[in-house]
Amino acid sequence: MKGIYRILIALVFLIAAIASYSMGIQSGVFLFIILGLVLEGAFWFGMFSAKRRNEA
Numbered sequence: 270m271k272g273i274y275r276i277l278i279a280l281v282f283l284i285a286a287i288a289s290y291s292m293g294i295q296s297g298v299f300l301f302i303i304l305g306l307v308l309e310g311a312f313w314f315g316m317f318s319a320k321r322r323n324e325a
Contacts, residue, residue: 275315279315282308282315283312286305286306286308286309289304289308290302293305
Protein backbone atom coordinates (compact mmCIF):
# COMPACT_ATOMS: atom_id res chain seq x y z
CA MET A 270 0.00 0.00 0.00
CA LYS A 271 2.91 2.32 0.73
CA GLY A 272 4.16 1.98 -2.84
CA ILE A 273 0.80 3.04 -4.27
CA TYR A 274 0.81 6.25 -2.24
CA ARG A 275 4.35 7.00 -3.37
CA ILE A 276 3.37 6.59 -7.02
CA LEU A 277 0.23 8.70 -6.60
CA ILE A 278 2.15 11.52 -4.93
CA ALA A 279 4.78 11.43 -7.69
CA LEU A 280 2.06 11.65 -10.35
CA VAL A 281 0.48 14.61 -8.56
CA PHE A 282 3.85 16.38 -8.59
CA LEU A 283 4.27 15.65 -12.30
CA ILE A 284 0.78 16.89 -13.19
CA ALA A 285 1.27 20.03 -11.09
CA ALA A 286 4.62 20.68 -12.81
CA ILE A 287 3.07 20.34 -16.27
CA ALA A 288 0.21 22.64 -15.30
CA SER A 289 2.65 25.17 -13.88
CA TYR A 290 4.77 25.13 -17.04
CA SER A 291 1.64 25.60 -19.12
CA MET A 292 0.45 28.57 -17.06
CA GLY A 293 3.91 30.12 -17.14
CA ILE A 294 4.17 29.90 -20.91
CA GLN A 295 0.63 31.22 -21.50
CA SER A 296 0.79 34.11 -19.05
CA GLY A 297 4.47 34.91 -19.38
CA VAL A 298 4.97 34.85 -15.60
CA PHE A 299 8.41 33.42 -14.90
CA LEU A 300 7.39 32.44 -11.35
CA PHE A 301 5.21 29.63 -12.72
CA ILE A 302 8.14 28.25 -14.69
CA ILE A 303 10.30 28.27 -11.55
CA LEU A 304 7.48 26.54 -9.67
CA GLY A 305 7.32 23.95 -12.45
CA LEU A 306 11.03 23.27 -12.08
CA VAL A 307 10.66 22.80 -8.32
CA LEU A 308 7.69 20.44 -8.74
CA GLU A 309 9.48 18.47 -11.45
CA GLY A 310 12.50 18.13 -9.17
CA ALA A 311 10.23 16.82 -6.42
CA PHE A 312 8.86 14.29 -8.89
CA TRP A 313 12.27 13.00 -9.94
CA PHE A 314 13.70 12.90 -6.41
CA GLY A 315 10.56 11.08 -5.27
CA MET A 316 10.85 8.49 -8.01
CA PHE A 317 14.54 7.75 -7.55
CA SER A 318 15.13 8.32 -3.87
CA ALA A 319 17.72 6.07 -2.28
CA LYS A 320 16.35 3.24 -0.22
CA ARG A 321 17.87 3.05 3.23
CA ARG A 322 18.76 -0.26 4.76
CA ASN A 323 18.93 -0.89 8.45
CA GLU A 324 22.11 -2.75 9.22
CA ALA A 325 22.74 -3.98 12.73
